[in-house]
Amino acid sequence: MALLEVDRLEVSYGDVQVLFDLSLRVEEGEVVSIIGGNGAGKSTLLRAISGLLRPRRGEIRFDGRPIQALPPERIVAEGLVHVPEGRRLFGLMSVEDNLRTGAYNPRAAAHEEETLERVFGLFPRLKERTAQMAMTLSGGEQQMLAIGRGLMARPRLLMLDEPSLGLAPIVIRSIFDTVRQVAAQGTTVLLVEQDVKHSLELSHRGYVLEHGRVVLEGPAAELLGNPHIRTAYLGI
Amino acid sequence: MIYLLEDAINGILMGSIYGLAALGLTLIFGVLKVINFAHGSLLMVGMYAAYWAVLLTGAHPYLALVIVLPLMFAFGYLLQAVVIQPIFKAEREVREPITVIIVTTGVWYILDNLGLLVFGPQYRNIQDNPLRGKMIEAGEMLISVPKLWGFCAALVTAALVWLFLQKTRMGRAVRATSLDRDAASLQGINPYRIYNIAFGLGTAVAGVAGVALVPFYNVFPTVGVLFDIKCFIIVVLGGLGSIGGALLGGMIIGVIESVGPQFMTATWTEAIVYGLFLGFLFLRPSGLFGVKYDW
Numbered sequence: 402m403a404l405l406e407v408d409r410l411e412v413s414y415g416d417v418q419v420l421f422d423l424s425l426r427v428e429e430g431e432v433v434s435i436i437g438g439n440g441a442g443k444s445t446l447l448r449a450i451s452g453l454l455r456p457r458r459g460e461i462r463f464d465g466r467p468i469q470a471l472p473p474e475r476i477v478a479e480g481l482v483h484v485p486e487g488r489r490l491f492g493l494m495s496v497e498d499n500l501r502t503g504a505y506n507p508r509a510a511a512h513e514e515e516t517l518e519r520v521f522g523l524f525p526r527l528k529e530r531t532a533q534m535a536m537t538l539s540g541g542e543q544q545m546l547a548i549g550r551g552l553m554a555r556p557r558l559l560m561l562d563e564p565s566l567g568l569a570p571i572v573i574r575s576i577f578d579t580v581r582q583v584a585a586q587g588t589t590v591l592l593v594e595q596d597v598k599h600s601l602e603l604s605h606r607g608y609v610l611e612h613g614r615v616v617l618e619g620p621a622a623e624l625l626g627n628p629h630i631r632t633a634y635l636g637i
Numbered sequence: 638m639i640y641l642l643e644d645a646i647n648g649i650l651m652g653s654i655y656g657l658a659a660l661g662l663t664l665i666f667g668v669l670k671v672i673n674f675a676h677g678s679l680l681m682v683g684m685y686a687a688y689w690a691v692l693l694t695g696a697h698p699y700l701a702l703v704i705v706l707p708l709m710f711a712f713g714y715l716l717q718a719v720v721i722q723p724i725f726k727a728e729r730e731v732r733e734p735i736t737v738i739i740v741t742t743g744v745w746y747i748l749d750n751l752g753l754l755v756f757g758p759q760y761r762n763i764q765d766n767p768l769r770g771k772m773i774e775a776g777e778m779l780i781s782v783p784k785l786w787g788f789c790a791a792l793v794t795a796a797l798v799w800l801f802l803q804k805t806r807m808g809r810a811v812r813a814t815s816l817d818r819d820a821a822s823l824q825g826i827n828p829y830r831i832y833n834i835a836f837g838l839g840t841a842v843a844g845v846a847g848v849a850l851v852p853f854y855n856v857f858p859t860v861g862v863l864f865d866i867k868c869f870i871i872v873v874l875g876g877l878g879s880i881g882g883a884l885l886g887g888m889i890i891g892v893i894e895s896v897g898p899q900f901m902t903a904t905w906t907e908a909i910v911y912g913l914f915l916g917f918l919f920l921r922p923s924g925l926f927g928v929k930y931d932w
Contacts, residue, residue, distance in 0.1 A: 451823060453819055472822070472827065473819075473822040473823055474822050474824075474825045474826055477822075477824065477825035478825055482823075485820065485823060489817055489819070489820035490820075491812065491816045491817060491820065491821075492816065493816055494809075494812060494813065498809055501806075501809060502809055502810065502813045502821070502826075503824050505806070505810055505824050506824075510806075550824070554824065554825060
């Protein structure tokens with residue numbers, strides 16, 4: 402049984418349907434990428450999985466249990482954690498307060514101090530800036546904080562929405578290195594990215610989304626060699 | 638000159654009680670992003686609660702807090718959970734749903750008229766309480782004792798609310814929700830529960846203001862209206878959502894109201910207050926301590 406199963410999902414904003422008959426699965430311990438251009442429905446998919454949007458049809462199962470009717474806070478408590486697009490930090494709160502807020506769910510709260518040390522181990526830069534307001538951090542640091550806040554919830558599955566957005570290439574590399582480290586420590590990762598090359602390189606499998614539908618799926622190495630992906634997404 | 642100082646001091650004291658009343662409003666606004674038009678009515682309920690608690694037990698007015706605080710918290714919590722929350726849920730996609738404002742206006746009318754129905758239109762006050770009419774003589778100045786108590790209550794309440802927001806786990810969740818509702822729910826916070834708590838807290842603070850007012854102020858069903866508009870002005874002056882801003886804004890209004898009549902007809906002070914209000918809206922809409930980023 403897969404850790405996360407999305408089964409024939411349909412999502413609409415009012416009359417506009419965004420996701421069509423979308424199915425995917427993520428196995429425990431995997432890193433899976435969802436790639437696609439702007440407006441392909443990647444963020445909508447994550448928002449539906451994390452409970453911010455109600456799907457019109459279809460089922461989402463986490464650890465075998467349907468979650469599509471649960472509110473976001475319940476889904477987080479199950480261990481399915483979403484680091485949203487654009488980071489969505491609490492800008493007027495300190496770095497430490499942002500991190501501790503991540504451990505609000507009861508499962509994570511019991512281990513708050515221990516997880517905090519682990520996150521600081523992963524991001525020593527954040528430890529130097531605990532008292533600083535989140536909005537004053539650089540873009541790369543903000544992304545680190547967003548991921549760190551997500552890790553504070555002790556995810557079994559971490560969903561990252563475009564962690565490379567708006568960052569310099571060297572910072573992007575360090576963010577992807579961190580994702581690799583998080584996965585190596587046993588967290589399952591679902592990564593949504595426009596940076597197709599980097600994200601597929603660290604993934605086991607990938608799905609390609611176009612106009613709200615899965616048009617391609619397969620092992621990451623195969624997708625990297627696929628002619629359609631090479632021309633449409635990698636420009637080679 | 639000495640009268641001027643006396644007026645200024647008493648203005649600051651009275652103003653801090655206005656600030657206390659506005660603190661509840663700013664707290665609710667800060668989290669729900671919705672102006673609570675029923676706030677004056679909540680203050681009225683708090684005043685009646687304090688009035689009856691003192692009258693029936695014969696205790697010191699401030700001892701009434703033991704009853705008034707939990708009662709008002711529960712009242713606000715339930716009011717938000719039962720009456721207002723369904724509207725928020727229906728308008729999930731809207732950050733500042735206007736319909737909620739209309740609902741709070743309805744709550745205002747209902748509460749004021751319920752007050753009239755239950756307690757009658759007469760002005761009530763507690764004649765024999767240990768604070769009533771007491772003055773401290775400081776040199777040639779007379780300082781009102783009940784207002785001094787109110788001033789202390791305002792400072793202590795503001796400090797406690799600040800500590801709650803800054804230092805507790807729940808307070809952190811309240812701040813997170815006020816900054817970004819969706820992001821907060823992605824951290825495992827149930828925003829609707831936070832709304833209930835914020836509304837309960839704001840109502841409890843209105844209860845403290847009620848307790849502070851009852852020793853020297855008349856209680857009647859529409860007393861809230863007198864404070865409603867003042868609270869809105871104070872909150873805009875101080876900056877929406879700012880605790881210190883509410884206190885300072887209240888004190889500014891208090892000083893204008895008490896020093897102004899030395900130089901002009903008392904009714905003109907109202908014009909000054911509204912002028913100041915308009916000036917702030919034009920020149921510094923985020924108020925003294927409001928943060929632009931947030932809104």
